[in-house]
Amino acid sequence: MSDIFKAAAHYAAEFGWPMVRNYGMREDGSCMCYRGHGCATPGKHPIEDKWLDHVTKDEEVIASWFENDERWNIGLPMGPTSGLCDTEWDDEKSLATAKRFGLIDAKTLGYSSNRGGHRLWLLDERLISIPKSVKKIDGLEVRFGGGGKQTQSIIPPSRHHTGRVYQWDAGRSPDEVEAAPMPEALVLAVLAACSGEMSGEGVITKNTLYERVVGEGERNNAMVSWISSEIMRMRDPHDAAEQQNVLLMMRALNKMQCNPPLKDDELRSIWIGQLRWGMKARAAGATKVASTDPDAEAKVEQARKDNVHAASGLEFRSCEWFPGMWKLTVVHSDPKEFRLHVPVVANSDGKSDYVHVSLSSADWSSPISVARKILEATGTIDVTDPNPKEWAKIWNGYSFKKEGEKQWTRVRGLKVKLMDDKTEEWPPAEQQRFAQVAGWLLDALSSTAPPDPDSDDTSPHPSGKASWVRNKDGEFELYFSWNRVFEDIQKTRKVRLGEGEMIALKRRMLAASGEQEFRIERIRTDAGVRRRYIVWTQAHVTHLENIAHPENQTAPIS
Numbered sequence: 001m002s003d004i005f006k007a008a009a010h011y012a013a014e015f016g017w018p019m020v021r022n023y024g025m026r027e028d029g030s031c032m033c034y035r036g037h038g039c040a041t042p043g044k045h046p047i048e049d050k051w052l053d054h055v056t057k058d059e060e061v062i063a064s065w066f067e068n069d070e071r072w073n074i075g076l077p078m079g080p081t082s083g084l085c086d087t088e089w090d091d092e093k094s095l096a097t098a099k100r101f102g103l104i105d106a107k108t109l110g111y112s113s114n115r116g117g118h119r120l121w122l123l124d125e126r127l128i129s130i131p132k133s134v135k136k137i138d139g140l141e142v143r144f145g146g147g148g149k150q151t152q153s154i155i156p157p158s159r160h161h162t163g164r165v166y167q168w169d170a171g172r173s174p175d176e177v178e179a180a181p182m183p184e185a186l187v188l189a190v191l192a193a194c195s196g197e198m199s200g201e202g203v204i205t206k207n208t209l210y211e212r213v214v215g216e217g218e219r220n221n222a223m224v225s226w227i228s229s230e231i232m233r234m235r236d237p238h239d240a241a242e243q244q245n246v247l248l249m250m251r252a253l254n255k256m257q258c259n260p261p262l263k264d265d266e267l268r269s270i271w272i273g274q275l276r277w278g279m280k281a282r283a284a285g286a287t288k289v290a291s292t293d294p295d296a297e298a299k300v301e302q303a304r305k306d307n308v309h310a311a312s313g314l315e316f317r318s319c320e321w322f323p324g325m326w327k328l329t330v331v332h333s334d335p336k337e338f339r340l341h342v343p344v345v346a347n348s349d350g351k352s353d354y355v356h357v358s359l360s361s362a363d364w365s366s367p368i369s370v371a372r373k374i375l376e377a378t379g380t381i382d383v384t385d386p387n388p389k390e391w392a393k394i395w396n397g398y399s400f401k402k403e404g405e406k407q408w409t410r411v412r413g414l415k416v417k418l419m420d421d422k423t424e425e426w427p428p429a430e431q432q433r434f435a436q437v438a439g440w441l442l443d444a445l446s447s448t449a450p451p452d453p454d455s456d457d458t459s460p461h462p463s464g465k466a467s468w469v470r471n472k473d474g475e476f477e478l479y480f481s482w483n484r485v486f487e488d489i490q491k492t493r494k495v496r497l498g499e500g501e502m503i504a505l506k507r508r509m510l511a512a513s514g515e516q517e518f519r520i521e522r523i524r525t526d527a528g529v530r531r532r533y534i535v536w537t538q539a540h541v542t543h544l545e546n547i548a549h550p551e552n553q554t555a556p557i558s
Contacts, residue, residue, distance in 0.1 A: 002066055002069060002071070003157050004024075004066070004071075004072065004073070004074055004157055004158060005062065005063065005065070005066040007074070007156065007157050008062050008065075008074045009059045009062050009063065011074075011076075011155075011174065012056070012057040012058070012059060012062060013057075013059055014174070014175075015174050016057060017057070017076055017082060017174075018055035018056060018057050018076070018077055018081055018082055019055060019056055019057070019062055019074055019075070019076070020046050020051055020054075020055050020074065020075035020076065020077055020152050021046065021047050021048075021051075021054070021065050021072050021074065021075075022043065022044065022045060022046050022047065022072060022073040022074065022075050022152075022154060022158070023039075023042075023043060023045060023046075023047060023072070023073065024043055024070065024071035024072045024073045024158070024159060025042060025043045025071060025073075025159050025160075025161055025163075026071070029042075029161060029162075029163065030042065031043055031161070032070075032071065032072075033045070042161040043073050043154070043158065043159060043160065043161050044073070044154055046075065046152070047072075051150065051152075052077060052081065052150045055077055055081060071159070073154055073158035073159060074154070074155060074158055075152035075153060075154050075155065075158075076120075076152060076153055076155050077145065077150070077151070077152045078123075078133070078143040078144060078145045078151045078152060078153060079123060079128070079133070079144055079145020079146065079149075079151065080123065080128060080145065080148075081145070082123075083122065083123050084109075084120050084121065084122065084123055084179055085120070085121050085122075085123050085124075085127065085142065085143055085144040085145070085182065086118055086119070086120055086121075086141075086142075086143040086153040087103055087118065087119045087121070087140055087141065087142050087143075087182075087186070088113075088116060088117070088118050088140070088141045088143070088153070089103075089116045089117060089139070089140055089141075090113070090115045090116030090141075091115070091116070091139060093138065093139035094116070094138070094139035094140045094141070095116070096138075096139075097137060097138040097139055097140040098117075098119075098140055100138075101140075101183050101185055101186045101189075102183055102185075103119050103140075103183070103186075104117075106119060106180060106183070107177060107180060108120060108121055108172070108177065108178075108179055108180035109121075109168075109172055109173070109174060109177060109178075109179050110168070110169045110172035111155065111156050111166055111167060111168045111169055111172065111173075112166070112167055112169060113154070113160060113164075113166055114160040114162050114164050117169070118153065120153075120179050121179055121180060121181065121182035122179045122180065122181050122182065123144060123145075124144075124181065124182050124187045126187060126191060126245075126248070127144040127146050127187065127190060127191075128144075128146055128147075129146065129147070130144070130146035130147060130190070130191075130194045131146060131147035131149070132146050132147060132149065132194060133145045133146060133147070133149035133150060133151035134151055135190050135193055135194055137186070137189050137190060137193060142186070142190055144190070146194075154166060156168050156173075185252075185255060187248075188248055188249070188251050188252030188255065189252045189255065189256055190252075191245075191248055191249050191252055192248075192249045192251075192252030192253045192255075192256060193252075193256075213257050213258070213259050214257060214258055214259070215258075215259050216260070219254075219258045219262050220262070220266075220270065222257075222258075223250070223253075223254065223258070223262065223267065223270050224270055224274060226250070226253065227246070227250055227270060227271060227274045227275075228274050230246050230249070230250075231246065231274055231275060234246065237275065240316030241316060243275065243316065244315065244316050247271055247315070250267065250271060251264075251267065254267050265325075268313070268324070268325045268343075269325075269343070272313055272325060272343055312342070312343075312381050312383060313325030313326055313342060313343040314326060314394075314414070320411050320412075321394045321414060322414075322417055323414060323417050323418050323421070325342075325343045326340065326341065326342055326343075326414075326418065327340075327341040327354075327418075327421075327423070328340055328341070328418040328419065328421070328422040328423070329341065329422065329423045329424070329425055330419075330422050330423075330424050330425070331424075331425045331427060332424065332425065332426045332427070333427050333432055333433055335360065335361065335433055336361060337358055337359070337360070338358075338359040338360070338361070338363070338364045339356055339357070339358055339359070339425075340356070340357040340359055340370070340373075340374070340418075341354045341355070341356055341357075342354065342355050342357055342374055342377070342378060342381065343355075344378050344380060344381065355377045355378050356377070357370075357373050357374050357377045357378075358373070359373055364415065367388075367391055367392040367394075367395035367396060368384070368388065368392075370383075370395060371383045371384045371388075371391060393411075393413075394413065394414055395413050395414050395415055396413045396415065397410065397411050397412045397413030397415075397416065398410075398411055398413075399411070433501065434501070434504055434505055434508065434547070435547060435548055435549075435550065437497065437501055437502075437505050438505055438508075438544055438547040438548035439548035439549070440489045440493060440495075441485065441486070441489065441505065441544060441548075442541075442544050442545060442548045444466065444485050444488060444489055445466045445478060445480065445485070445536075445541065445544070446541075447466070448461075448465070448466045448467055448468065458470040458476075459523075460479040460521075460523055460525075460531070460533050461479070461480075462525035462526060462527060462529075462531070463481075463484060464480060464481025464483075464484030464485070464531055464533070465480065465481075465484060465485070465488070466478060466479070466480035466485060467479055467480070475537075476538075477535050477536065477537055478535070478536040478537070478540070478541065479521065479523075479533040479534070479535055480533060480534055480536075481531060481532065481533060481534070482502075482506075482534050486502055505547070506518075508547055509540065509543055509544065509547070512543040512546065512547065513539065513540060513543055518534045518535070518536070518540075519534070519535040520532060520533070520534060520535070521533045521535050
C-alpha cells in the first residue's frame with residue numbers, strides 16, 4: 001500500500017488523529033473528482049459531502065480506502081474533533097504576519113505545502129464559541145473550526161496539484177514534537193476580528209476601532225468609546241467570565257488597530273474605569289436587565305457582590321483568579337516588605353492610580369490581614385465582601401478532586417501568582433532595619449562620654465547603663481548591660497524590637513570584630529548585686545558606627 005496509507009494509519013494509531021479522505025491527483029495533474037481539470041480545489045476536498053461524519057481513526061477503515069492503490073490525499077479536521085487548529089501563510093503579507101506573531105520559530109508541529117507553510121496548534125477553547133471555522137488575520141489564514149462548522153487541512157504526505165509532496169519540516173513532525181498552545185497574541189487577534197460575529201447579531205458593530213487604524217491623539221478616546229459601548233451591551237457587567245471576554249477583545253483591538261498600541265497599564269486603566277462606570281450606569285437604570293425572571297434584579301445585585309474582585313483590578317479566566325492589574329514589589333529590607341500595588345479610580349477621567357499597600361511577612365501569609373491593609377490603604381476596596389471564605393481561597397489557593405478521579409487538582413492562589421511576576425527592590429544599606437537598630441544603639445552608647453582622665457571614679461554604672469571604665473593599663477573601656485540598654489532604647493524611642501533583631505545585630509558586630517563572643521565582666525555593685533557587663537573598646541564602637549552608617553565607613557582604632 002502507498003506511503004499515504006502508512007502515514008494515515010500511523011497518525012490515527014499513534015496520535016489519535018481522525019483522518020479525512022480527500023480526492024487525490026491523477027498523473028496528468030487533474031483532480032480525481034468528476035470535474036478533473038476544471039476542479040477549483042484539486043486534491044483538497046473530501047469525497048463525502050458531510051465529511052465530518054465520516055472521519056475515522058480505525059486503521060481497517062483507512063486500509064479499505066487504499067485497497068486498489070487509489071491516490072487519495074488525507075486531511076486532518078481542525079477544531080474540537082482533533083483538538084488542533086492550523087495557521088497557513090502563502091504570500092509575503094501572510095508571511096510577515098506569521099513572523100510578527102512569532103509563528104515561524106515556534107516549537108510546534110509544522111509542514112510545507114506548495115507555496116507556503118503551516119503551523120499546527122492546540123485548540124484554544126475560546127475559539128470554539130466563534131460561529132466561524134476560518135478567519136484571516138492580515139493575510140494569515142487561521143483554521144479553528146468554531147461553531148461546529150467544518151474545516152480541514154491537507155497534511156503530509158499528500159500530493160499538491162503541482163506534483164509537490166507535502167512534507168513535515170525538520171524537527172516538526174508529530175514523531176518529533178507535540179502541538180503547542182497558540183500564541184496568546186494571535187488568539188486575541190482572532191477574538192477581536194470575530195467580535196462582531198460573537199455578539200449574537202451576526203454583524204460587526206460600527207465603531208472607529210473596527211473601521212480604521214487610529215493613531216496617537218485618538219487612541220484613548222476610541223478605546224474608551226469602544227469599551228463603554230461593549231460594557232453597556234453586556235448581559236451582566238458583574239459576571240467575571242463575561243468581563244474577561246470583553247477585556248481580551250480590548251487587548252487584541254489595541255494590538256491590531258492602535259498605532260502604536262497603548263501600553264497595557266494605560267489600557268487596563270481605561271478598562272477598570274469604564275467597567276466601574278458601566279456598573280454604576282446599569283445600576284442606575286441606563287439599561288434594563290434582559291430577563292423575564294422576577295428576581296433578576298436581586299440576582300444581578302448578588303452577582304455584583306460575588307464578583308467585586310474584577311472591579312478591583314483582578315482578572316478572571318479559565319475559572320480562576322489572576323493578579324490582572326495588581327502588582328507586587330518585594331523590598332529586601334530588614335525585615336522584608338511586601339509592597340502590593342492596587343489600582344483605584346481616582347481621576348476625573350476614569351484613569352486608575354495605584355495605591356501602595358505595605359505588608360509584613362505575617363500580613364502576606366494571612367488573607368484577612370491583606371484584606372484589612374487594602375481596605376485601610378484604599379478606603380474603598382473590601383475584597384472580603386460579601387464572602388471572607390471565598391477571598392481566602394482566592395488568596396491562598398485551594399485543592400479539589402474531580403468526580404471519578406483519584407488525583408487532587410491544585411488551584412494556585414493570588415499570593416504565589418503575584419510572586420511569579422514580582423519586581424524586587426534593594427534599598428541602600430543605611431535604610432535597612434539593622435542599620436536603624438545599630439544607630440539607636442550607637443546613640444545610646446554615645447550618650448555617655450569618657451570620664452575625666454584625672455578622675456579616680458571610673459566604676460561601671462550599677463544599673464547597667466553604658467559607662468567608660470579605666471582598665472589596669474590606664475585605657476578606657478565601655479561597660480554596659482546589653483538588655484538594659486535595649487530596654488531604654490524601646491522606652492525612649494517608643495519602638496518594639498524583636499529578640500531576633502538584637503541577635504542579628506550582635507552577630508554582625510562579632511563578624512566585624514572577628515570575635516567568637518564579646519568579653520564579659522561580672523562585677524558586684526555597691527548594692528551587693530553581681531551584674532553582668534559586656535566590655536567594648538573604641539574599636540567596637542567604630543564597627544558599630546560602620547554598621548549604622550555604611551556610607552561613611554571608617555577604619556576601627558586598633
